[in-house]
Amino acid sequence: MNCTQSFVLTALISAVLVGCSSAPRVLAPVEDRMASGRSSLNGGAAMDAAKALPGSENAGKPGYYTVQRGETLTRIALENGQSRRDLTRWNNLSNPDVIEVGQVLRVVPPGAAVEASGVVVRPVTVGGEVPVATTPSKSAPAAAAVVADEGLGFIWPSNGTLIGGFDESKNKGLDIAGKAGDAVLASADGQVVYAGAGLRGYGNLIILKHNNTFLTAYAHNQKLLVKEDQKVRKGEKIAEMGNTDADRVKLHFEVRRQGKPVDPAKFLPAR
Structure with a gap:
């Protein structure tokens, strides 16, 4: 990609x-x-x-x-x-x-x-959460920007072999090899906010929103098993791996922190 x-x-x-x-x-x-x-x-x-x-x-x-x-x-x-x-x-x-x-x-x-510096102060939520000031990752050291996952405990979305790592300028996520039909799993609890093929280069794509900070994206699937607005659990099968808009069967997996891509490997458990 x-x-x-x-x-x-x-x-x-x-x-x-x-x-x-x-x-x-x-x-x-x-x-x-x-x-x-x-x-x-x-x-x-x-x-x-x-x-x-x-x-x-x-x-x-x-x-x-x-x-x-x-x-x-x-x-x-x-x-x-x-x-x-x-x-x-x-x-x-x-x-x-x-x-x-x-x-x-x-x-x-x-x-x-939203302050001019880019700091966002979120309003009080239904659960009574107090407003929180959040600074975009670009204003903090790269290593510190992706340390915490806010208790989500991300897991690998596939058991396949890693064939492409994160590169800020070339690859905004991880590429994982596999066979057509292999299970694609939700990396954490969340809600489906996109399920479709409307973005060129991503094929059949699913995007999950986990909280006000994190999103994950799962691209190139041959079949989508969830619908928009559906809630899913960590480890739940949400798609079957494929090669839509790709040169081979693989899963392209991204983690987005406040909309910006970060290295998924820094959130995933060691293999």
Whole structure:
């Protein structure tokens, strides 16, 4: 899996989220209202069209993201460690498959305070959890950024041979060999936030959300056995290994911490 493909996955996690079918979803392309405005209107009218884009008043503010050409809601959700369903709800999107270049989306929960430094203060949860300030991993030493798994106790998602390690610039996860049909297991308890084939380069893909910090992704499956919104347990079989969008049968496994890929090997038990 190359860097471009992995970047596409990184945006996903949360389109992970409208509909419960595991059947492949065809995502509509991003609309470019500004481009069409320039071609059909005079300069002043085109500028007015651009200003009218949803959320434009929040452009550049912490906790918001401006849609770029070629992106999907699924990709944006993944890169920000959220679910597609949450982004749809937070931004009142009538059709999550249609977003526009230049549109500004909320990518943190309403009520969460986001400082300019990137520190996110989460709101109080239903369970009474107090607000927690969280700093992105890039501001901490690399070794310290992935020490704690918040009690999730990740396990290996497959018993196959490791054939590709984590490389920040080339491979955002681990590649594990196996035979077609081999079991793919949930690495920790979680909820399915995406199950489909809407991201080029990942084939049949499952994304699990484990808590407000961690997501895991399982790519290239031949068959998906879970649906979006379904809760799964650690060690549960969620897919069968395959070679969709891959040059051989393998599982591509990623761990995402606040939407950013980290080395899964640092969370998994030694073999």
